[in-house]
Amino acid sequence: MSVRLEAIPDNPGVPDYLGPTWRLVGRRFYLEIPGLLRLMAHDGREIVAEPLGTATEADIAPFILSTGFAAILHQRQQLVLHAATVAWRGRTIALCGRTGAGKSTLAAALCRDGADFVGDDIATIRTDTATGAPMVWPDGRQHRLWADAIDHLSLGERQGLPIRSNMRKFHVAPSMLAELGREALPLAGVVLLQTRERTVPPGPPGIKRLPLVDAAPLLRREIYRSFLARQMGHDPLLFAQIAALLDRVPVFTLERSLGLEYLDASAALVLDAMVEAG
Template identity: 45%
Template sequence: MLHYLISGLRVVSDFPLSGVAESAFSADPEVHIRRGPLPDTLGTPVLAKPNWMLSEQDFLLRMPGIARIQVSRGCLITLDAECSEADAMPFLLGTAFGALLHQRGILVLHASAVSSNGHAIALCGPSGAGKSTLAAALCQTECNFIGDDVAAIQLNTGGKPVLWPDSRSHRLWADTIAHLGLSERQGQSVRNTIQKYHIEPECEAKAMPLSTIVVVRIAEQAGQTAAIEPCSIVDAAALLRAEVYRHFLAKCMGRDAALFKQISDMLSQVRVLRLTRPREPKRLPETLALLRQHIAEAH
C-alpha cells in the first residue's frame, strides 16, 4: 500500500499516483484507491449524463478509451483503466476526487492555494485564468505552495475556516515553466498527449487558516492594467458559488443548500478580492506586485 495526503485526507492506494508525493501517517486511512473491473452503468442511477452518472451512494465517470472511475460513499475510488494509468490520473485526481470531497460534504473550490505568514490565500477562477501561474510565481518569493486546482475548505473546531494541505504536485504548461525559470524542477508530463508537466513543490504539511480568496479573471481588452477590488459579501457569495469545483456535479448531488451555508459561514471570516490581470504574459510582474501588496495588507 502507498500512502498519500490529498486535500487533507489520509489516502492509501494499491498503485502509484503519478504527480503525488507519498506521505507517512499512522492513523487509519480515510480513502482507499484501488484497481478493479467496473460496469458501464450503475445499477440504480438517479441521474445519467453522457460521460457520468449518479446513484444515491456512487458516482461513475466514463471516458471511452481512457478509463471508468467509480467513487463510492466518500471513501473508495475504483479505477478501471483502458489506457495507461498516467493518462487516467488527471481524471482520477481531478473530477473523481472532487466528487469524493462532495460526497464527504466538504466545500471544495476550483482554486490554487499558497500560504503567507501563516495564512492561506486561495486563487480561484476558470481554466486558463492563470491560477497555477500566479501561485507558482508567488512561491518564488515569500509564499509557500499548498495546492493546485482543488482547494478543500472546512471549519476547524474553533469555527475558523482552514484550507487543507495537498501532496499533489503543481502542474504548469511548458511555456510557463520556461517563463518562470522552473525547468530544473520539471517532472513528467501530466498526460502523454499534452505539454503540461508536474513541478515538485515544497508543500505545507498542515491545515492553514484561510484569510483571503482572490477570484482571478483575464482582462477583456489588450493593454488593460491589473486591478484588484474588494467584493461585498453578496457579490462574493455569488462569485464563490460559481467557483465550486465541478459545481454542476455538486448541484446534481443535492449540495446546493449545504454549499450556500458553508460559503456564508466562511465569508463572515474571509475577505474576497476580484483580480483582473492583463492578457500579456510579459506583464505578469505588474499583476504580482499588486497581488503581493494586498496579501501583505491582510497581515
C-alpha cells in the same frame, strides 16, 4: 480514502441523475471517458478506476485526482473550491478561476516571491471547530505548468514529466513542500481571477475587494465540479458554508490579461491586498 484499479460493470444501475459522461446511483458516482477509463467514487470512502483500451495508469491519474477526488469530497459534504492555493505568512491564499485563467501560473509566481505551495487545482476548506476559522488542507500534489510559464519563472530544474503525453504542460516540483508539511492553515483571502478578452491589448492588472453581496454568488460559481454538489442536493449546505467563509475571509477580484507580461505585477497586487486586509 482508498484508490484501486478494478473492472467496473458496464451497467452500474438505474441512475438518479444522468449526465453526458457521468451518472449518480445512490451514493455512487460513475464517470466514463470512452476509450480511456471508467471510474466510480463510492460513499466518500473509495475510488475504483478501470483503464480502457490502451490507457495507462498515468493517463487516467488526472481524472482520479480531479473529478474522482471532487466526487469523494462532495460525498463528504466538504466545501471544495476550484482554486490553486499557496501559504504566505502562516495563512493560505486561494486563487480561483476557470480552467485556463492562470491559477497555477500565478501560484508559482507567488511561490517565487516567498509563498509556499499548498495545492494546484482543488482547495478543500473546513471550519476549525475551536476557532471557527476556515482552514485549507494541503493536497500534496505538484504544480502543473505550461512550458512557457516554466521558462518565464526559471523552473526548468524542477520540471518533471508531462501531464499527458501529447501536452506541453508539465508537473513541476514545489521547492518548499517538505517544509510546509501536512497541517491545515487558516484561509487569509480568496482571489477570483478575471481574464480580459484576448482582443484587449495587454495592460496592468487591477485588484479590488468585493462587498459580501457581490462575493457570495461569484464564490458559488467557483465550487469545484459544482454539478456534483447540486445533483447531490448540497446547495443549502453550500450556501451556509459560503456564508460562514465570507464572515471571516475577504474576497477580491483580480482583473488581468492572459499571458505572462504582467505576471509579476499580478503577484505583487495579491500580496499587497493580503497585507491591507490584515
